Amino acid sequence: MQDALSPEAHRHRAALARLISRAPRRPGDNNRWTGLTDVQNEAVASVDNRVGSLIWHVRLLGSKHRHIVDSANRDLEAILTVHSDPMLGVYGHIELSHLLDDVVFNAVALMDHTCVLLAHLFGDDFARCTWRNTVTKRIKKGRSPLPEAVALPLTVSFDEWGDGLDDFRNAHIHRELHAGKATQGLHPEKPRIEYRFYLPTPLAQDLATILPAPDDEGVELVTGANVIGVRCLRLSAELIALAADSLASGATKPTPVK
Numbered sequence: 001m002q003d004a005l006s007p008e009a010h011r012h013r014a015a016l017a018r019l020i021s022r023a024p025r026r027p028g029d030n031n032r033w034t035g036l037t038d039v040q041n042e043a044v045a046s047v048d049n050r051v052g053s054l055i056w057h058v059r060l061l062g063s064k065h066r067h068i069v070d071s072a073n074r075d076l077e078a079i080l081t082v083h084s085d086p087m088l089g090v091y092g093h094i095e096l097s098h099l100l101d102d103v104v105f106n107a108v109a110l111m112d113h114t115c116v117l118l119a120h121l122f123g124d125d126f127a128r129c130t131w132r133n134t135v136t137k138r139i140k141k142g143r144s145p146l147p148e149a150v151a152l153p154l155t156v157s158f159d160e161w162g163d164g165l166d167d168f169r170n171a172h173i174h175r176e177l178h179a180g181k182a183t184q185g186l187h188p189e190k191p192r193i194e195y196r197f198y199l200p201t202p203l204a205q206d207l208a209t210i211l212p213a214p215d216d217e218g219v220e221l222v223t224g225a226n227v228i229g230v231r232c233l234r235l236s237a238e239l240i241a242l243a244a245d246s247l248a249s250g251a252t253k254p255t256p257v258k
Contacts (some may be wrong), residue, residue, distance in 0.1 A: 003056060004056050004226060004230050005059065005226070005229055005230060005233070006235055008229075008230050008233040008237070009055055009233065010094055011050065011119070011233070011234070011237045012051050012233050012236060012240075013048075013239075014236040014237075014238040015238075015240040015241040016044060016047070016048060016238075016239055016240060018240075018244040019036075019044070019121075019240050019243060019244040019247075020036065020044070020240075021244075021246035022244045022245070022247055031142070036119075037228045038161065039118045039120050040117070040121060042118040042233060043113070043120045044112045044117060046116065046117075047110070047113045047116075047117050047236065047240070049113075050106060050109050050110040050113045051110060051233065051236070053106045053109075054103065054106040054107055054110055054229055054232065054233065055229065055233075057099060057102040057103045057106055057195050058103055058217055058228075058229040060099060060225060061096060061099040061103060061218065061221075061225050062221060062222050062225075064092075064095060064096060064099060065096060065195075065197070065221075065222050068092035068095075068096075069194060070193055070244050071192070071195055072195070073194040074199055075158065075219075079108070090194050092195065092197075093197055096221055097255065099129075099225075100199070100200075100221060100225055102226075103225045103228055103229065103253040104165065104168065104203070104228065106128070106228065107165060107228050107232040107240035108132075108165060108166050108169045110233070110236055111158075111162060111232060111235070111236065112214050112253050113130050113167075114235075114236040114239055115132045115135045115210060117240070118135070118146060118150065118239065118243055119135070119233060121243055121247065122145045122147075122150075122243075123145035124139050132162075132166065133163075133166065136152070136154065136155050136158050136183065139151045139154065139155050145244045149242050149245070149246055150239055150242045150243050152245060153235070153239065153242065154235075154239055157235050160209050160210075161206070161207050161210050162208050162235070163205060163206075164203075164205075164206025164207055165203075165207065165228065165232075167206060168200075168202055168203045168206055171202070181197075181198045181217050181229070196217065196220060197221040197222070198217050198219060198220060199211075199218060199220075199221050199225075201218060203224070204218055204219045207224070207228070210227055210231050211223075211224055211227055212227070
């Protein structure tokens, strides 16, 4: 599933290019290459930076997982040694948990920076309220300048799974640590150590609508991290592309989303 990140990255770059090409030219401090203001260009750069960081951390997590498994299975002697020392699996689990934190933080940051970009595209007053949860609250109250074509998929996605991702991040930072399960054992037929690392249960529950069905222990960590990365990249790209279309058509007047 890791390969799924590449098409999403290409789709996101295409959405940003579409925004830049369709942004209306205005007098003032517009950049002569993009048609966006300096502030809008900074917002585009911030979104692009978050995209790169999210992809890098998801891929690093997958690479680290493969390294842990491969290192434990180099030869029979190593396999028996590792199996007799479960702490080696614990250390690997801790490292992967740290990388999952980075994936979640970057995923939420991408959503925040995407909302900052939308704010700067659709109104100065809106630009002062750039936190993602503030944006969605204003949309639902009919006080947002976002056109409905942009506002609706934003609120639907966050009602479905985005709020859960943000809630987990906030709880993880400010209140409590949640670590997923990890299992370690010998393969029943081969001289091979089997590791399985899982998402923290609260996170898997919050994202149940987009994650694959769990097994008896939960949702595997690498799979879950890839899903988080793909869905956040896809939503950000969709919102940016819709914003580009709205700007190009002049349909920037808001329609309240009930």
